[in-house]
Amino acid sequence: SQKIEQNSEALNIQEGKTATLTCNYTNYSPAYLQWYRQDPGRGPVFLLLIRENEKEKRKERLKVTFDTTLKQSLFHITASQPADSATYLCALPPLKGYNKLIFGAGTRLAVHP
Amino acid sequence: EAGVVQSPRYKIIEKKQPVAFWCNPISGHNTLYWYLQNLGQGPELLIRYENEEAVDDSQLPKDRFSAERLKGVDSTLKIQPAELGDSAVYLCASSNGQGKETQYFGPGTRLLVL
Numbered sequence A: 001s002q003k004i005e006q007n008s009e010a011l012n013i014q015e016g017k018t019a020t021l022t023c024n025y026t027n028y029s030p031a032y033l034q035w036y037r038q039d040p041g042r043g044p045v046f047l048l049l050i051r052e053n054e055k056e057k058r059k060e061r062l063k064v065t066f067d068t069t070l071k072q073s074l075f076h077i078t079a080s081q082p083a084d085s086a087t088y089l090c091a092l093p094p095l096k097g098y099n100k101l102i103f104g105a106g107t108r109l110a111v112h113p
Numbered sequence B: 001e002a003g004v005v006q007s008p009r010y011k012i013i014e015k016k017q018p019v020a021f022w023c024n025p026i027s028g029h030n031t032l033y034w035y036l037q038n039l040g041q042g043p044e045l046l047i048r049y050e051n052e053e054a055v056d057d058s059q060l061p062k063d064r065f066s067a068e069r070l071k072g073v074d075s076t077l078k079i080q081p082a083e084l085g086d087s088a089v090y091l092c093a094s095s096n097g098q099g100k101e102t103q104y105f106g107p108g109t110r111l112l113v114l
Helices: none
Strands: A003-006 A011-014 A019-026 A032-038 A045-051 A056-059 A062-067 A072-077 A086-092 A107-112 B005-007 B010-013 B019-024 B031-037 B044-050 B053-056 B065-069 B075-079 B088-095 B109-113
Touching: A003 A086, A011 A019, A019 A032, A019 A086, A019 A107, A032 A062, A032 A072, A045 A056, A045 A062, A072 A086, B005 B088, B010 B019, B019 B031, B019 B088, B019 B109, B031 B075, B044 B065, B044 B075, B075 B088
Parallel strands: A011 A107, B010 B109
Antiparallel strands: A003 A019, A019 A072, A032 A045, A032 A086, A056 A062, A062 A072, A086 A107, B005 B019, B019 B075, B031 B044, B031 B088, B044 B053, B065 B075, B088 B109
16 A cells, blocks of 8 residues: 655754755655645645646745655745744545545644744 | 634543534535544545545444535534544545545544543
């Protein structure tokens, strides 16, 4: 079955630096990959979707890459701010089926002033 | 546009008691999902509805969990009887359906079973 791995350790960085989070997956080739942000006590919020034929996607200070050979996506936040502190989840469609997502466990990001 | 609405936000019950969660999806969204999220984990799908039909309920523990989506809009998830291990956050999400992969989540219901 497919497996999604995100760094379980929290990422602590200084304000203004670039945060880089990793999502690795195994056992299949998804047509797309999504990143969500989740704040404590709230539901996940969609950030970006990148398709298998796209190498890179940008939205304001966010950048996502998708390396189908390495089976890895990198999520970057440039010029990070304390307000970026949250848990970031990657999600992929399953091997079989549609209209559903399999979520990673998420990586908690803490941006310190 | 109003987001996904869930109630209650918090619920504390004793084990063996029943509990129900309610979800109102974004207007016009045909697909509705119920997820369970344990602390430090990502959401795990319990059931997915396409309109009023449950099309994916393979992860729903049917001995104690049930769900319904009346008229293809609101949905209710029920647990009866609740067990200690059911303590978690129950998230509802909706999407436009086929070709629209983004899911929109509600704030969740935090359940504590004592």
